Amino acid sequence: MTTITDTVDRSTDISQPLDRLGPDETLKYNSDYLRGTIEHGLLDRITGSVSYEDNKLMKFHGIYQQDDRDIRDERRRQKLEPAYTFMVRVRLPGGICSPEQWLKIDALARAHGGNTIRLTTRQTFQFHWVLKEDIKPTIQGLHEVLLDTIAACGDDARGVMCTSDPSDSAVHAEVAALAAATSHHVIPRARGYHEIWYGKERVATSEEEEPFYGRTYLPRKFKIGFVIPPSNDIDVYTQDLGFIAIAGPDGLEGFNVSIGGGMGRTDNEPRTYPRLADVIGFIPKDRLIEATDAVMAVQRDYGNRAERARARFKYTVDDKGVEWVKAEIERRMGAPFAPARPFAFTSNGDRFGWRRTETGRFDYTLFIQNGRVSNLPGRPMMDGLRALAGVHRGAFRLTPNQNLIIADIAAEDRPAIEAILAEHGLAEADRQSALRLNSIACVALPTCALAMAESERYLPDLMTRIEEILAANGLLDEPITIRMTGCPNGCARPYVAEIAFTGRAPGKYNLYVGGGFHGERLNRLYRENIGEAAILETLGEMLGRYAAERAAGEHFGDFVMRAGYFDAA
Template identity: 65%
Template sequence: MSNQPTDPDRSRDLSQPIEKLSADERLKAASDQLRGTIREGLADPLTGAVSETDTKLLKFHGIYQQDDRDLRDERRRQKLEAAFQFMIRVRMPGGVCTPTQWLKLDELARASGGETLRLTTRQTVQFHWVLKHDLRSVIEGLREVQLDTISACGDDARGVMCSVNPHLSPLHAAVYDLAHRASDQAIPRMPAYREIWYGEAPGQSAQPEEPFYGKTYMPRKFKIGFAVPPVNDIDVYSQDLGFIAIAEHGELKGFNVAIGGGMGRSDQSAATYPRLADVIGFVTPDKVLAACEAVMGVQRDYGDRLDRAHARFKYTVDDRGLDWIKTEIERRLGFALDAARPYVFISNGDSPGWNTGEDGMHHLTLFVENGRLSNRPGHALLDGLRAIARVHVGTFRLTPNQNIVISQIPDANRQQIERLAEEYGLLARAYGSALRVNSMACVALPTCGLAMAESERYLPSLVTKIEGLLEVHRLMDVPITMRMSGCPNGCSRPYIAEIGLSGRAPGKYNLYLGGGFHGERLNRMYLENVGEEAILEALDTTLGHFARERREHEHFGDFVIRAGYVDAVRTGRDFNR
């Protein structure tokens, strides 16, 4: 990517004196290109933590400092330091992973990550429970198999998403190739990363500073994704920048460009809201990387650097206006976008089980409830995937719905893979309703410092109780999307689910209804700050009504709007009304 532009009016925020910018902007500017005192903090044996400043800088290195909140009160009573540990997120464009890489991830998880791996909603893996003295060994282990954690967190372009599976068709392969190239282009060069984690000497890098990001990077995180209709598995409208593949007779013609999506919000501020991206035009494949740079450049230069809660691209789009933003993107591109082309989405979920690509190779999608890979009675998921990785000759594909695809299985290996999946309890038919298969949860407690309520640990039991209602109303096989988040930030994309829950306090949630089945519409709050009893009562009423009066092929999210339970949300600014 190119250097920052020199337009005198490039930003009302970057034109401000540095001392008037937000604290995080000043921190980035003074961090010595994200070095801070991370090296010294890692070497301090007297604490399991790093400093508050370095905690923020570590995010750019793909690492979050956390503590075990289940133990927080007890350790405080004993006047002990919190049980600090770290989450490490891997950069994995499009969720593609080789068996060799998977075996290394498994090895590192068993040695330093609490014998568990977490599949995320952005097609990568996270290690939890990593202690400070193990951080470097984990990152060095990732390097051995050509993986890293650069820009997996922080104010930069996060891991680029892509519809799975690139081996289903030449079209999917072409889109994945562009997604990978977009990731390579957008990744920060970060000499600090190589110095701190790989031991390179300062100045050894040929790129001493960031040519695109500068000293202050992006105002906030920036998310990019590529979708292949008719499946919107990446929830393209939730991305800051989304590319929707347009094909004719299986041949990629280009992409519709969608901008301004984002899920995060705050219960305390009506000025924050989720927003769905707007489609602004069409580009041919050879213009995709230029479009990435132009759109990111607009947000880098015009995003709010005074108020961090207002710094996402969605607010820049709404503040400046969609027409202004599009004009500025086109000015940087040097050409006008073509008119958007027709496309159709029909779902945003995965289809567990077997399918076969155009080349005759087989692909097995495994349902992993809430993305948590561990060994439990009857479901030794970690052991099962290790066993498969030892014999698999293809690749693994992590899905945006926290599942995993065993990809490129030849005829000769299909029976063996299926036997192992059955033996270790990996097959989706062991998990019950279509609702469960279409559910997602963020991590939340006990590791996430932002969580206000349970999510991953609670959603399975709540789904079991909802399944009792589905059984009564004969809806067990009807696909309904359900997402739960432990706080308003929306990591599990709850605000586009047909049933969404966001945590408010222990055991209390906001209940949202009316999202679009394929992610095309935001939902609306139906109940505020309620517990399980009220949630189940509301769902019993609405699901029962849906079972009695739904129209042919009507989805639950559409029905609750038609039946008057909630009004449709038309824009992000309409979400809180």
């Protein structure tokens, strides 16, 4: 019988017969290290799609096949195949982007991405509406400015996050560099990506093409993030592996390590659930890579490869137990964790507008609703950001909340930046409610194949109606985190928000409330499968009570948990 065997030195034999594993494991094993038949499928002009198998494998290359669901039924009636396009996601460690890279992203979006750019909740760019024949020019264009899409999706370590708006510039610079080094370390090594997208010649095939991942990679996606207290903008407790920076008098000393976070769940399947990570100890900064390898190796070797819905690291941690997993990580590192160091979070949002940094330079945080960059009437954001990139001499930082920081601005350059912001109507944060500034939505319809309801296109309108309730109760300036997804998978990290909606059907959502303001507590399901009228009625009652009964400084999520809304549960 064919078996999957180890390609690295491991202490136990975990070889598993292929017929006992999920179909995705067999597909990966037989894919020739993710090459599949992708190169041939791209040449097929009869269809705008690729095969089912290649669609699965292309995710490891940062690419998802999608179609326009707004016109799916009409095309079916006309006996036409769906209007296939592709989403291409960039690998951008820590969300840091140079002006040159921004200009290339802008040019590629105008040429191949429907004249729009999407900033994601994992601090990177997504192109939507890319046709099959335009995928290769898009990826080659990214390569020209030293960007790629490797491992932006798939069963591997996804894009590595890092706090975007720190109070300490020196510590952030070091942590951001470590986040980038970690990202470069954990991506797959096989050369199939370079052969397919860059036209590189295949030199050799070896069982050592993936010295860490092996032929079946990880059981599911694996998310890594670096956070710098007191900001928890990356929602570190939702990461499979989190590194919480601990600084001392002389700068960065190391990291508290958290494991086992994750948002995704499946409706009506209680064996799937969101989970917050556990902090298991402290490591000095020089042990970062060995700790990363050890944690990922535990998931690689013990993650569930038979039942994909239970394959995330959070389930491995729960099935094996936190202490068992911690001990196994320590064994692989060859040293124990030190006790976790004290730290505190105060928020997980962004600070908008101008801020002077400790180096005497300036940052400007720009509000971008749901991360959608496009040219709108009276607010040509895409043109404005292109103009900014043409004169800016610092960096751009994409935030985990889908906003953008124009970073490292010299004092003498500030007037030019201010003029471009004003000319293109971009300085709008001071005209938004605190609720809107703390909102996140996933893309959902019309492109996401998993969406059951609207999200990005609907949340702004719903917030307008909720803002009327806030205004009536004097709460417009009260920061409340609100998030929406078109399905239960959790791409906008809904289960740690104070108010969250997950799509169940067109116009119907599950309503969750009570999350911690800085991501420290999961929310709870309060109303199931309700429409807008019921949403507004429910939130109207809650927000009215909150305005009348809250304690001084009490956040909405804390009030909900204190006020007895779940006492009967």
